[in-house]
Amino acid sequence: MMAADDNRTVEPLLSIADVPEDFPLVVESGSSPDNRRSGSSLMQGTFNLMNIFMGLGLLSMPYAMRLSGWLGILALAALTCLFCLSGKLIVHAFDKMPLHRPHTYPALGQLALGRVGQYLVASFALSEFFGGGCMMLIIMWRIVMDTLPDQGIKGISSFHIAAGGTSIMIFPMLFIQSFKRLSWLNMIGFISTMVVTATMIVLVAVDPFRHHMPTQPPPAHISADWNIIQACGIFAVSVSGHSSLPVLRNSMARPEDFDTVLNISFSLMLGVYGTVAALGYYYFGSSGHTLVTTDLARNSLFTGHYLLLPGLTVDKLVSLSILLNAYSTYPSLVLVMQDMIVSILPGGGPGSAWRHPRKPVALAIRLSIFAVGGLTAYAAFAVLGNVMSLVGGMCSMCCSLLLPSLFYLILYKEDLSWLKKCGVVVLLLCGVALLLLIVVQNIQDLAAPAQVSAAGTTAATSLAAIVQRW
Secondary structure, eight states: OHHHHHTOOOOOSSOGGGSOTTSOOSSSTTOOHHHHHHSBOHHHHHHHHHHHHOSGGGGGHHHHHHHHOTTHHHHHHHHHHHHHHHHHHHHHHGGGSOTTSOOSHHHHHHHHHTHHHHHHHHHHHHHHHHHHHHHHHHHHHHHHHHTSOTTOBTTBOHHHHHHHHHHHHHGGGGGOOOHHHHHHHHHHHHHHHHHHHHHHHHHHHHSTTOTTOSSSSOOOOOSOOTTHHHHHHHHHHHTOOGGGHHHHHHTBSOGGGHHHHHHHHHHHHHHHHHHHHHHHHHHHGGGOOSSHHHHHHHSSTTTTOOOSSTTOOHHHHHHHHHHHHHHHHHHHHHHHHHHHHHHHSTTSSTTSOOOOOOHHHHHHHHHHHHHHHHHHHHHTTTTHHHHHHHHHHHHHHIIIIIHHHHHHHHHTTTTSOHHHHHHHHHHHHHHHHHHHHHHHHHHHHHHSOOSSOGGGOOHHHHHHHHHHHO
16 A cells, blocks of 8 residues: 555646746756756856957057056056946846846847847947957967968968968867867966966066166156057957857856856956056066067067077067967857857747757857858958957947946836946946047058058067057
């Protein structure tokens, strides 16, 4: 009798038909059971975010300080906090989205502004990351070209060797389909960023009074300068890239921890940027070039000294770090673009439940992005940086400041006090000001006559042009 009782069938108190359509059947918005098992951890999410955000901007921090003077440190801190806040606005805006809807940036745009908002976000975000991907390819090609003979090898030009070699190296990385599996590569990118920081720390620690600097007396410093406006443009672009935040949040095992990821990542970025900016400006002062690699090669304690291998100078070590950073960042950019495209395809848009595409479809999207981006960079190698930097700067400011503030204001307009509304409006106005600043700077750069030809530029010269504009 007891055995029969133990095996009896128990009728459910609630059938699936009785569950309301909007009832939350998932644990956390943007997550899934698969994410819980295979999503990124807190540390992996931090590495992924920092590797996407931190790049060439790090090398231009001393130059930005040269433009702004010591006051630039405060401007850098303020803008980092501002962009961290705008990232939090994106995350908290998802709290207004039904759980059965895809938690993507285009879907958030659709919720705030309808179909127009969806395609507006998608077009801005894809333009930003496609341009960023093309820039990464160009950076890698130019750095590799700088290590090859000008005449090439066995009749093959250095350009074709660089483009072909880096493409072969990148191709296997495109088969990795999750940020969790890319976290080891992003860790390499983070380490390469730390190499730049450590170089500046060692330089100032070994030569604190600048007695071994080739240029004597050492360059002077200023407290503040009106060029701080231009420096703010460099600082702002260096801490932008918010279109990737929804994708990174969705890739986490616990999306609710993403607020902590933002706090940790932006704090670390401020620490790294601030260290390189302050130490670089202290050492190089008013003589700083657009890229700190130029100063390390020409006007530092390390000038003319080799490291462990003949021909390996400190500036070349830093260039190698840039190459590794670009190499580790590119696959992550492709993954972000893949999820962005999937979110606006039929069946993956705002009206349907989020689901990851099948592996062959996802791989085809990633390979297509790589092919189109590679061909675009190859066909417009000499002029792409000028055009893409203007488009990328505009799209980056729109996605990182303007749209987050606007969406949050629209979605929370009934819940915010007048004081908080004023704060969001101020954030929105800051985005407009920075957008106009970057557009004007880029147009001035595009209108100026080219100073060097593409055939005769070195990696450092080309990177300097890209950093000034992006």
